[in-house]
Amino acid sequence: MRLNLIAAALAASALLTGVTAHADQLADIKKKGELVVGVLGTDEPATFIDPKTRQIVGYEVDLVNAIAKKIGVKPVLKQIAVAARIPELQQGHVDLVAAGLTHNKEREAQIDFSLTTFVTGQKAIVKKDSGITDVPQLAGKKVLTIRGGTQEPNIRKAVPTAEVVTFDTSQQAFQALQQGKGVGYVDDEAALLRSYAKLGPQKAKYVVLKQNLSTEALAIGIKKGESGLKAVVDDTLRELEKSGEAQKIFVKWYGPNTASGFQTRDFKFESDKID
């Protein structure tokens, strides 16, 4: 929340003083020798802190490292809050945002997006004894989720009468579900399966509803109009795809042997267009 407020204040002051366009961002990045990337750091396995090394690692980190290598600079990761992602980018506090960022039409007016780096469905999980077996049955029920992302608008769109309660972190929202403070919990499929796996023997009491609330295309966020930087990001992603490295990175973090347990990779780094 605090980051959020600071970002809001900064955005406000910048809007009022009318910050204007500056030189090419890619040139600036090369000059300072580092690529500053905003990440969540709390979103396993996309970006999270490895308990052993205390370093931020994950799927998005591997992509970011490849981009920094391509530019020839050092990657610097900066943890930011979900709601601060776009303001931080607009203000130039970070060069890129790799933070589970959904690419959607509304946001295209604010920032640019790289090629789609991940495709996920948003799903709901419920307690088995609630008797709920598909999404429309959540009507009129209390549904819990994280604040500031696309989860909330999507559940409202899918089930307009659901009473949505949101929290600062997905852990808090999931805990509220476990305590029975709502019948359902909504999140990106990858993150949801991760939380589900953590339940251990309690898993039998829960059901992940099959139906997708939405399909989300995640991408790396780039400040609007920085075509040089966008070109280098997209080129890196295309090269990763071509060399087979993209597939390897996916299997490493989301594959069958991970808690996420995805059997196949149903997308490629090929387009920055969304439906």
Add this chain to the structure above:
Amino acid sequence: MPLFDYSLLLTGQYHDMLVAGLLLSLQLLAASLLLALPIALVVALLRLSPVAPLRWLGFAYVESIRNIPLLAHMLFWYFGAPELLPEGIKQWLYAGHIEAYSAIIALALYTAAFMAEDIRSGIRAIPAVQFEAGRALGFGFMDTMRRVVLPQALRVTVPPLISQTLSLWKNTSIATVIGVAELMYQAGQVESATFRSFESFAFASAAYLTVSLAITGLATWYHHRFPVRTI
């Protein structure tokens, strides 16, 4: 992109969300204040009681509450305390507006600790001879308090209590962390839906400021209308 989009604040869905947040914040304020005042009075009397264990009880309440941040209270009353209830009550409670109830309990208990201290100071401001006079007339402890000391003390106490109300009003914003859709929460929601950070937080700030100034105005008016009688 216009610099400041007033239309967002004046009409439409986002306007409705912000207004709903403001109304809920005011409800939180009213409910917690109504609950806090009697608790505060009881605690203040406990702290002044002639019976030692009751005094300790009052002391323990005030100190344990005042020395823990409100955020921790809020999380405790939402995530912690209700879990201790029997299953049936728990389910009934969770099906309703548990977020708002937890917030009201946290705010009321927290504010009561501060208000209790103000009331106690007010009572102590009344010279001991007044109390002795009451006892000399044959009143017991409670009657002396009720008929002689409290009517004078509460008058002294009102200005600091109004100031605590001001703090309570600002503290309602902390209810955001447990998902209560009050003003700060709605401002955050509008921000993440529209990215119009400045407009949504400007609305919240203006609303907090307006209500705060009204409360301050009330304190000033009371001070002039009912000045403390020189004793």
